[in-house]
Amino acid sequence: MTTLTASATTPTAPDLEPLRVAVHGDVIGPSDPRYDEARRVYNALHDKRPAVVVRAADAADAMAAVSFARDTGLPLAVRGGSHSAAGYGTCDDGLVLDLGRMRGIRVDAERRTARAEGGCTWRDFNHATHAFGLATTGGVVSSTGIGGLTLGGGMGHLSRRYGLTCDNLLGADVVTADGTLVRCDADHEPDLFWALRGGGGNFGAVVSFLYRLHPVTTVLGGPTFYPLDGDVPRRWRELVADSPEEFNTLFAVLLGPPVPFLPERWHGRPVCAVITCWSGPEDQDGTIRDRLTALGPVLGQYVARMPYPVVNTLFDADLPPGLYHYWKGNFSRDLSDGAIDVHMSFGESLPSLQSDTIVFPVDGACHRTGPTETAFACRDASFSTAFGPSFADPADTERNVAWCRAYDAALRPHTDEAGYVNFLSDDDQGRVRANYRQNHERLVETKRRYDPGNLFRINHNITP
Incomplete structure (x- = not known):
């Protein structure tokens, strides 16, 4: 399986001189001292060796790189922020178009x-x-x-x-x-x-x-921790159904992090958490805190007014670049008792401090766009679940992947066939048609028009 093995060969670089003439940014081949840094991606599970990395300075560079890949027959990977769980921001023996310099x-x-x-x-x-x-x-x-x-x-x-x-x-x-x-x-x-x-x-x-x-200026945001108890997600399920759209919460199962507002005896132990982002009026913050308290015994909490950009950084310290990640994801129309039982069971055996399960509500404004208005097809889903191990030691890969696959198999009877493409691994290509449902055929026709040769295939691929 591609996610479990790294390429051991050094690619044979094509003649890069025409590319260097056409590009204002960096053209980095295997002999360049910057090569190892340039080929590195966020998810260390994908240790690929491209023939060339183009760090584009502008749109003209991107045009030159795409044309070069097409004309030479090189596989083409496009990298933005480099976070692709499936490793699609890199490839072996191909061209990586890195847009990371284009940040205006x-x-x-x-x-x-x-x-x-x-x-x-x-x-x-x-x-x-x-x-x-x-x-x-x-x-x-x-x-x-x-x-x-x-x-x-x-x-x-x-x-x-x-x-x-x-x-x-x-x-x-x-x-x-x-x-x-x-x-x-x-x-x-x-x-x-x-x-x-x-x-x-x-x-x-x-x-x-x-x-x-x-x-949006400030929000009431942050995590609240509870014991690993199925009553917490059942109450959270009711909270979501009965909350105004300004009240966004994520439900998580994880190991207690070593943060000062969570008692030390809970560090490293399985817990539930609800991550809050209330973008409504500040004079209702007290009511929001009361609703969080009602979900279960509170082990620890940090919920405060903060600038909106700050709530977007709450997971950053736990998920730095260089960890190994293997994810799965599913949509569901509800968060059933059966699914909750699976989450509680696998929550007892989370393999590392960075591993977790996160359930996102997909309701409110998400449902006001019809299922065929955009390519995103699963507008009848109410929840999207992401789960999987994140770990630091590559020697743990086989054990962690096996754990995630067992979790996925146990959860499937309680979820839809489709999954959110940004949460899937590179061994989930067989789910592409199910993910796009009624929109798949139109996507195929659009692919035939704009990419009949399937140059852009290093992704959850829609084949023309």
């Missing part, structure tokens, strides 16, 4: 929009928009790239109030397989624009995104 952002406060280049992270984006008291739905780890999250759909702390990230996408500039730069939005190349909103990286390299913004 322009906020139009009057129109409440922001244009952001494809290498931006959510830390970059939130910093830029917060200066104007604005935000859009982003992820929950600030080093995540805006590109991968948006193209897969995008769930985060503002989803219930403002919809998925892709629901807030107004337009994009895309380098397609023929090496041209295409502008797309509701009026220009509408089929491509439709496909980008949930269809992943199948249709081109997106070098800029235009987002709708919303007024």
Whole structure:
């Protein structure tokens, strides 16, 4: 299986001189002293050796890199923030188009929009928009790239109030397989624009995104910890159903982290947690805290008013670059008692402090977009679950992967066949059709139009 083995061979580099002439950014081959750093990605499970890494400085560089890969027959991987759980930001013996240098952002406060280049992270984006008291739905780890999250759909702390990230996408500039730069939005190349909103990286390299913004300044945010007890998620399930859309919470099963507001006796022991982001009025903060207290015995809590960008960083310290990650994910129409029993059972055997299960609500504003309005198809889901081990020692890979697969098998009877593409591993290619449901055939037709040769195939691939 590709996720368990690293390439041991050094790729034979093609003649890179034509590429160096065409590119203003960095062109890094295997003999370059920067090569090992340039090929490294967030998830250390994917230790690939590309033939060349192009660190694009602008859209023209991206166009040159895509054309070079097509003309030479090299596999092409596009890297934004480098967070792909499946390792799709790198490849063996191919060309990696790294957009990480392209991080410009322009906020139009009057129109409440922001244009952001494809290498931006959510830390970059939130910093830029917060200066104007604005935000859009982003992820929950600030080093995540805006590109991968948006193209897969995008769930985060503002989803219930403002919809998925892709629901807030107004337009994009895309380098397609023929090496041209295409502008797309509701009026220009509408089929491509439709496909980008949930269809992943199948249709081109997106070098800029235009987002709708919303007024968000401070939020009441942070974690509350409870014992590992099935009554907590059952009460949380009721809380979600009975909460205003401004009240976004994530449910988690994890090992108690070594934080000062959680008693030491709970450090490293299985617990439940609810991560809060209340973007409503500050005078209701007390009511929100009371509702959290009612979920179960509180072991520890840090819930406070904070700037919105801060709530997006709460997981950062626990998930630094360089860990090994193997994830699975599922959608479900409800959080059934059977699913809760599985979560509690596997919560007892979490393999490491960085491993966890997180359940995202996918309701509220997410349901106001129809199932065929964007490529993101699972609009009838109410929850999206991400689970899997994160660990530091590669020697633990086999044990951790086996644990995650057993967890997945136990959970499947209680969930839908589809899963959120940003939570899936590279051995989940067989789920692509199920993930896109009624939208799959239209995605195939769009793929045939914009990438008939399947140049953009290092992803959860929609084959033409």
